[in-house]
Amino acid sequence: MTSANPQRRSERARTAILKAVLEACSEQGYGSMTMEGIAKRAGVGKQTIYRWWPSKGAVLQEALNGMIGAETDFPDTGDIAADLRTQMTRVVALLEGEIGTYVSGLIAAAQAEPELAETMVANIFGPRVEACRQRLERAVRQGQIRSDADLVGIAELLYAPLYYRMLLRTRPVSTEQVGQILELVFSGIAPTGSREVAAARPERPGE
Amino acid sequence: MTSANPQRRSERARTAILKAVLEACSEQGYGSMTMEGIAKRAGVGKQTIYRWWPSKGAVLQEALNGMIGAETDFPDTGDIAADLRTQMTRVVALLEGEIGTYVSGLIAAAQAEPELAETMVANIFGPRVEACRQRLERAVRQGQIRSDADLVGIAELLYAPLYYRMLLRTRPVSTEQVGQILELVFSGIAPTGSREVAAARPERPGE
Amino acid sequence: MTSANPQRRSERARTAILKAVLEACSEQGYGSMTMEGIAKRAGVGKQTIYRWWPSKGAVLQEALNGMIGAETDFPDTGDIAADLRTQMTRVVALLEGEIGTYVSGLIAAAQAEPELAETMVANIFGPRVEACRQRLERAVRQGQIRSDADLVGIAELLYAPLYYRMLLRTRPVSTEQVGQILELVFSGIAPTGSREVAAARPERPGE
Amino acid sequence: MTSANPQRRSERARTAILKAVLEACSEQGYGSMTMEGIAKRAGVGKQTIYRWWPSKGAVLQEALNGMIGAETDFPDTGDIAADLRTQMTRVVALLEGEIGTYVSGLIAAAQAEPELAETMVANIFGPRVEACRQRLERAVRQGQIRSDADLVGIAELLYAPLYYRMLLRTRPVSTEQVGQILELVFSGIAPTGSREVAAARPERPGE
DNA sequence: CAATAAACGAGACGGTACGTCGTGTCTTTCG
DNA sequence: CGAAAGACACGACGTACCGTCTCGTTTATTG
Numbered sequence: 061m062t063s064a065n066p067q068r069r070s071e072r073a074r075t076a077i078l079k080a081v082l083e084a085c086s087e088q089g090y091g092s093m094t095m096e097g098i099a100k101r102a103g104v105g106k107q108t109i110y111r112w113w114p115s116k117g118a119v120l121q122e123a124l125n126g127m128i129g130a131e132t133d134f135p136d137t138g139d140i141a142a143d144l145r146t147q148m149t150r151v152v153a154l155l156e157g158e159i160g161t162y163v164s165g166l167i168a169a170a171q172a173e174p175e176l177a178e179t180m181v182a183n184i185f186g187p188r189v190e191a192c193r194q195r196l197e198r199a200v201r202q203g204q205i206r207s208d209a210d211l212v213g214i215a216e217l218l219y220a221p222l223y224y225r226m227l228l229r230t231r232p233v234s235t236e237q238v239g240q241i242l243e244l245v246f247s248g249i250a251p252t253g254s255r256e257v258a259a260a261r262p263e264r265p266g267e
Numbered sequence: 268m269t270s271a272n273p274q275r276r277s278e279r280a281r282t283a284i285l286k287a288v289l290e291a292c293s294e295q296g297y298g299s300m301t302m303e304g305i306a307k308r309a310g311v312g313k314q315t316i317y318r319w320w321p322s323k324g325a326v327l328q329e330a331l332n333g334m335i336g337a338e339t340d341f342p343d344t345g346d347i348a349a350d351l352r353t354q355m356t357r358v359v360a361l362l363e364g365e366i367g368t369y370v371s372g373l374i375a376a377a378q379a380e381p382e383l384a385e386t387m388v389a390n391i392f393g394p395r396v397e398a399c400r401q402r403l404e405r406a407v408r409q410g411q412i413r414s415d416a417d418l419v420g421i422a423e424l425l426y427a428p429l430y431y432r433m434l435l436r437t438r439p440v441s442t443e444q445v446g447q448i449l450e451l452v453f454s455g456i457a458p459t460g461s462r463e464v465a466a467a468r469p470e471r472p473g474e
Numbered sequence: 475m476t477s478a479n480p481q482r483r484s485e486r487a488r489t490a491i492l493k494a495v496l497e498a499c500s501e502q503g504y505g506s507m508t509m510e511g512i513a514k515r516a517g518v519g520k521q522t523i524y525r526w527w528p529s530k531g532a533v534l535q536e537a538l539n540g541m542i543g544a545e546t547d548f549p550d551t552g553d554i555a556a557d558l559r560t561q562m563t564r565v566v567a568l569l570e571g572e573i574g575t576y577v578s579g580l581i582a583a584a585q586a587e588p589e590l591a592e593t594m595v596a597n598i599f600g601p602r603v604e605a606c607r608q609r610l611e612r613a614v615r616q617g618q619i620r621s622d623a624d625l626v627g628i629a630e631l632l633y634a635p636l637y638y639r640m641l642l643r644t645r646p647v648s649t650e651q652v653g654q655i656l657e658l659v660f661s662g663i664a665p666t667g668s669r670e671v672a673a674a675r676p677e678r679p680g681e
Numbered sequence: 682m683t684s685a686n687p688q689r690r691s692e693r694a695r696t697a698i699l700k701a702v703l704e705a706c707s708e709q710g711y712g713s714m715t716m717e718g719i720a721k722r723a724g725v726g727k728q729t730i731y732r733w734w735p736s737k738g739a740v741l742q743e744a745l746n747g748m749i750g751a752e753t754d755f756p757d758t759g760d761i762a763a764d765l766r767t768q769m770t771r772v773v774a775l776l777e778g779e780i781g782t783y784v785s786g787l788i789a790a791a792q793a794e795p796e797l798a799e800t801m802v803a804n805i806f807g808p809r810v811e812a813c814r815q816r817l818e819r820a821v822r823q824g825q826i827r828s829d830a831d832l833v834g835i836a837e838l839l840y841a842p843l844y845y846r847m848l849l850r851t852r853p854v855s856t857e858q859v860g861q862i863l864e865l866v867f868s869g870i871a872p873t874g875s876r877e878v879a880a881a882r883p884e885r886p887g888e
Numbered sequence: 889c890a891a892t893a894a895a896c897g898a899g900a901c902g903g904t905a906c907g908t909c910g911t912g913t914c915t916t917t918c919g
Numbered sequence: 920c921g922a923a924a925g926a927c928a929c930g931a932c933g934t935a936c937c938g939t940c941t942c943g944t945t946t947a948t949t950g
Contacts, residue, residue: 068920069921070921073921073923089379090379091379094909095912105922105924106925107913108923110913111921164378165378165379168374168375168378171297172296172375178436181436205457205458206454206459209451213447216428216431216432217452219431220428221427223427224426227374227377228374228387228388229377229388240420244416244420244452245424246455246457247455248451248454248457249412249413249452250412250454251410252413271899272898275941275942277941303931303932311903312900312902313902313903313932313933314933315900479895482893482894482896482947484895484896487895487897503792506793508937511936513897513898518897518898519899520899521897521938521939522895522897579792582788582793583789584848584849585785585788586712586786588850592850594849619871620868620870620871620873623870631838631842631862631866634841637848639837641848642791642801642806642844644810654831658830658834660871662865662866664825664826664868664869665826686924686926688916689916689917690926691927694926694928716907717904717905718905726929727906728908728928729927729928731907
């Protein structure tokens with residue numbers, strides 16, 4: 061993320077920039093905030109930003125990464141459904157707040173900037189998906205989840221609907237949604253007593 | 268979408284603009300294409316675009332809407348799982364192609380433009396979600412799907428993971444993903460024989 | 475000034491346009507008024523203006539020509555100095571009012587439009603210079619003016635300082651200026667008793 | 682003429698702009714030259730022009746001011762008529778050349794831009810009128826010009842006819858005109874032997 | 889006295905330039 | 920030598936007018 065000498069880097073400037081980018085994004089939205097504005101807000105020369113970050117998306121990503129703490133960690137009470145509910149509810153709270161603005165802005169930016177998409181996955185989503193996978197793995201070992209499932213696929217199934225609503229704005233993300241998702245994902249949609257239904261067949265039948 | 272007199276509108280210009288916006292988006296990507304470039308490409312004055320659309324996102328949306336035909340319609344063979352697989356596979360094919368570029372660009376744009384988000388849902392996603400809901404409803408009547416489920420919630424559960432992968436670029440959208448989603452959504456993730464598991468309980472147990 | 479059939483021309487439109495151009499010029503100034511504005515003000519289509527005039531300057535010129543009446547005619551009391559004073563004072567009154575705005579706008583426009591300069595001279599300045607020349611000629615016959623002078627040259631000498639002040643805005647045009655000009659032009663600037671001074675010599679002496 | 686920091690100003694850009702504006706004005710005429718064209722010609726961003734000048738007229742004025750050297754200075758051979766003839770002949774040469782284009786364009790622009798008119802007088806005409814006045818003053822002291830005359834008024838009388846012809850395009854400015862003006866202004870137009878003629882009377886007689 | 893062709897109002901069109909904003913680079917000055 | 924400040928070349932923005940071009944709708948002869 062640099063080519064200058066990071067030892068001589070001014071911590072004061074770095075902190076001010078990260079603070080400024082969050083403020084700007086909150087007040088103006090990701091699309092309307094500008095490098096110029098961030099620099100002015102931070103009391104910093106534009107060059108100082110460009111020296112250490114390639115784009116406003118990259119600055120935002122670093123700022124965002126720095127402000128999410130333990131909220132997204134997974135509890136382990138031994139009850140996977142309860143623990144997911146707990147964690148997902150916290151995620152919803154984040155997405156409903158200003159962090160939702162940052163995240164959706166960042167995802168929007170990533171559509172036009174492949175490197176940003178990459179680091180975003182590596183730094184923000186990747187680790188959390190992995191943490192989820194590990195929690196699910198423990199649940200599998202405890203017999204709370206089918207042992208034949210792709211755990212990352214399950215993670216996607218659980219969280220994707222949240223991002224879907226946030227990004228498409230069909231309906232607001234909400235706590236109720238969490239319950240609904242969990243209920244459906246755990247039980248499946250097939251009628252009771254017919255779990256060995258068509259959908260499970262990997263090949264389409266040609267009868 | 269207008270305040271000018273639509274009777275005098277030039278169909279030639281309209282068509283050229285919609286064609287140009289798709290070309291530009293394919294070649295340069297949504298973020299890099301410009302109103303100026305679209306106008307030049309279409310052989311049209313900028314004013315003619317601004318007269319009928321408020322932003323490049325709105326133009327793209329209309330163009331996109333005009334180019335998706337029957338691919339996303341739902342078949343009805345009587346087998347809901349098979350029909351979903353068919354339709355979702357077609358959706359994946361669209362998202363893997365240029366239309367994927369248009370859609371992700373549009374969703375990105377919608378993050379900064381609430382009106383665009385609104386019309387995007389109304390014109391593009393809304394009708395298709397509704398069509399899905401109707402197909403699911405028939406399946407419920409035929410006993411292929413649990414009768415107590417929120418059908419729009421199910422639709423979200425089915426499609427959200429596709430958009431999740433497309434937008435976050437964790438992994439590419441693919442046909443395999445469709446099978447995985449269907450399998451999980453139909454069967455649920457609870458271990459066999461324990462469908463009445465914790466997650467299904469609307470209230471968290473306090474033992 | 476036309477290529478369309480002037481018989482079918484709408485007098486109503488013509489009048490409205492000429493009125494509108496004067497209003498617009500007064501309110502906004504020549505440089506800021508637009509064909510579009512004139513058309514709207516006159517309740518007329520733009521095409522109707524372009525059909526009969528080549529430019530806003532041409533419209534203004536015709537309007538101006540139509541509104542100057544007998545004010546610039548030369549009286550003939552038998553006293554050339556008094557008559558010039560009378561007429562020039564009237565000219566000053568015109569140039570100090572709105573007509574001054576029209577005239578200076580027109581002259582400015584003529585700098586960029588040779589055809590306009592030509593018709594402006596032919597229609598507005600030419601006839602008045604000629605009238606002045608005729609009055610001066612009578613004065614010569616009556617022995618009130620030297621018989622060896624170029625009368626058009628004299629006319630220029632008399633009126634040029636008025637336009638000079640109006641266009642360069644060094645000082646405002648004024649009635650006092652008329653007296654000063656007349657005094658100087660009649661008496662000359664050479665000291666009394668030395669009218670056969672150097673300046674009169676067509677060739678520079680090389681002694 | 683600025684609100685930015687003139688210390689950081691790029692001399693290269695300034696020079697290129699002034700050169701470009703003169704070229705553009707010569708080739709296209711004042712009215713047809715554009716800020717955009719000047720910027721492109723100078724290899725400069727439009728913003729750089731707007732940072733230091735408010736309009737194309739202001740740029741032209743500065744460029745013009747910078748290119749007129751000693752040509753308009755007044756010689757002092759002791760013979761005022763000869764010296765005026767010399768200087769006015771040089772002025773005519775300037776007005777007949779490209780500088781005439783610049784000057785008439787500038788005067789045209791000044792009609793729509795009061796600030797420009799003001800600086801034009803202050804920077805271009807004012808100093809030269811003052812220099813003329815000083816030369817005339819020496820001539821008065823030497824008894825070559827009547828001592829009771831308003832010297833600035835005389836200066837106007839001498840030069841106004843040149844601008845009159847240039848701007849109204851009745852006839853081209855020429856060297857012959859200089860001789861004619863000087864002859865008339867020095868000798869006056871009253872018939873010989875009657876210098877104490879009516880025109881000299883400040884009040885109109887009421888016989 | 890229709891009919892018919894022109895001028896008319898309205899305003900959309902392809903353009904050009906406007907004056908502003910933000911980009912990312914560069915240069916100057918300071919600590 | 921990093922950083923603040925900000926000028927610079929550039930390119931796009933969204934707007935205003937340009938002059939041309941349809942559109943129906945008067946209007947005013949002319950067949």
